[in-house]
Amino acid sequence: MTKRIEIEFKSSVEIMNTPMKKRRFIVDEMIYPGLHVLSGDPKIGKSWMMMDMCLAIAKGEKFLGRKTDQGHVVYMALEDTSDNLQTRMYELTDEPTDNLQYVLLVNTLGNGLEDDLRKCKETFSDLKLIVIDTLQKVRETVDMKYGSDYKDVSTLKSIADELGIAIILVHHNRKQQDSNPNNMILGTNGIPGAADGLLVLTHKSDSKNAVLNISGRGAPSLDINVIRDGAKWKLLDKPPEDKPDNFPSVIHDFMLERKEFRGSASELCELLCKKFPSEEFKNNWMYRELLQHDEEVHSLGISYGKTKSNGTRSICVRYEADRDSSGSKLLYPESGAPAVPETSSNADISSQTDTPSASDVKTIAVPVGDKLIEWAANRITEKLAEQGIEVEPFQP
CATH class of the missing domain: 4.10.910 (30s ribosomal protein s13; domain 2)
Incomplete structure (x- = not known):
C-alpha cells in the first residue's frame, strides 16, 4: 500500500523569493541533474556516444564542443561483455580513468535497482552521472502502456532528484519517421512525459551525418549536427562560446564602489550595463540572479532584499567589507581597466546613506x-x- 503524503502549500511569493541554486550543467546546454532519455536509430552508435560522453565527464574534457563538470560516472553496460568494453575503450582512448566505472549486471526496477543506484552515490561522493544502457534491461515488463512507461521513468527520475545526479536511459527510436523527433521515441508518451531531458539521435536522409535533437525542461532546444568518425562522434557545427558566469564578480565590484544601492530592477540593470558593457543583464531576472547566486554573493559581503512602497518595488543591495572573503579586491576579469566615474541619483542610494566627505573622495x-x-x-x-x-x- 502506498504511503499517504501530506499535502503542502507554497505560495508564489515564497517560490519567487527563496534562494535557489542556478541550474548546474554536467555537459553544457545538454545534461543537468535529472532524468534524461537518449533515443536513437538502430545501430546508429548510441552506446559509442554515451561512452565518449562518460569519458569526457570523467576527465573533465569537452564533449561535442561543450564543457563538462568533472566527476565520477557509472556506466551500466547491460548489453555488453568485458571483452566488448575493452575493445571499445581502446578505440576511444589510450588514457583510462578511475572516474569511469562500469557495471555489467544490476537488478531490475522494483527488485533492487533503486538500491543499486543509491549505492553508486554512496560509493562515489562526487558522482555526476549514471548511464543505464538500455532502459528495457532494467524493466520487468514489456507491456507498452502509458501507465507502465510513466511509472518506470518517474521512479528513476525521483532517484536522480534524490541523489542530485543525472541518469541517462539509452533507448530506441521507432522505425516510423516523424517531423517531431520526440514522437520517434519507442513506446508511449509516458517515457518523454516523465523525463526531464530528451536527446534523439537520427540519421539525415541520404547522408552519413546525423542530428542530435535536444529538448526538455532545463536546457535550450538544440539541433546539433554530428558525424560518426570511427569510434567517435564529432561536431559539425561551430562550437559554442564558453560563457563564464561572472554575475557574483560583477555585483561585487559594482557594490565595492557604491556600498549601497536602492532602486528598481531596471535602474540596477542600466547601471550594470554601463559599467560592464560586455555582460548581458535582464530587468526581470535581476533579483533572480541574486537568489540563484545567494551563497556566492553573501560570501563576498553582499546582502540584498526587496521592498514595496506606494505600489513601487525596489531592490536593496548592501556591501559589508568585513564579510568579504575576497579581501575587498576587484574580481571581474576586466576590472583592471580604469572605471568611468558614476553619479548616483536619489533612487540609487538609500536616504540613510551618509554623503561621503571630501577626504573620502580619491582623485586619479x-x-x-x-x-x-x-x-x-x-x-x-x-x-x-x-x-x-x-x-x-x-x-x-
Whole structure:
C-alpha cells in the first residue's frame, strides 16, 4: 500500500523569493541533474556516444564542443561483455580513468535497482552521472502502456532528484519517421512525459551525418549536427562560446564602489550595463540572479532584499567589507581597466546613506595619448603579477 503524503502549500511569493541554486550543467546546454532519455536509430552508435560522453565527464574534457563538470560516472553496460568494453575503450582512448566505472549486471526496477543506484552515490561522493544502457534491461515488463512507461521513468527520475545526479536511459527510436523527433521515441508518451531531458539521435536522409535533437525542461532546444568518425562522434557545427558566469564578480565590484544601492530592477540593470558593457543583464531576472547566486554573493559581503512602497518595488543591495572573503579586491576579469566615474541619483542610494566627505573622495590623474597606453599596460602587468603570471615588460 502506498504511503499517504501530506499535502503542502507554497505560495508564489515564497517560490519567487527563496534562494535557489542556478541550474548546474554536467555537459553544457545538454545534461543537468535529472532524468534524461537518449533515443536513437538502430545501430546508429548510441552506446559509442554515451561512452565518449562518460569519458569526457570523467576527465573533465569537452564533449561535442561543450564543457563538462568533472566527476565520477557509472556506466551500466547491460548489453555488453568485458571483452566488448575493452575493445571499445581502446578505440576511444589510450588514457583510462578511475572516474569511469562500469557495471555489467544490476537488478531490475522494483527488485533492487533503486538500491543499486543509491549505492553508486554512496560509493562515489562526487558522482555526476549514471548511464543505464538500455532502459528495457532494467524493466520487468514489456507491456507498452502509458501507465507502465510513466511509472518506470518517474521512479528513476525521483532517484536522480534524490541523489542530485543525472541518469541517462539509452533507448530506441521507432522505425516510423516523424517531423517531431520526440514522437520517434519507442513506446508511449509516458517515457518523454516523465523525463526531464530528451536527446534523439537520427540519421539525415541520404547522408552519413546525423542530428542530435535536444529538448526538455532545463536546457535550450538544440539541433546539433554530428558525424560518426570511427569510434567517435564529432561536431559539425561551430562550437559554442564558453560563457563564464561572472554575475557574483560583477555585483561585487559594482557594490565595492557604491556600498549601497536602492532602486528598481531596471535602474540596477542600466547601471550594470554601463559599467560592464560586455555582460548581458535582464530587468526581470535581476533579483533572480541574486537568489540563484545567494551563497556566492553573501560570501563576498553582499546582502540584498526587496521592498514595496506606494505600489513601487525596489531592490536593496548592501556591501559589508568585513564579510568579504575576497579581501575587498576587484574580481571581474576586466576590472583592471580604469572605471568611468558614476553619479548616483536619489533612487540609487538609500536616504540613510551618509554623503561621503571630501577626504573620502580619491582623485586619479589619468594620462592621455601614448602615455595612457603605457600606463594601462603597466596596470595590466601589475595585475597579472599579483596572480603569479609573468609577462614581458611593455615596449612603447
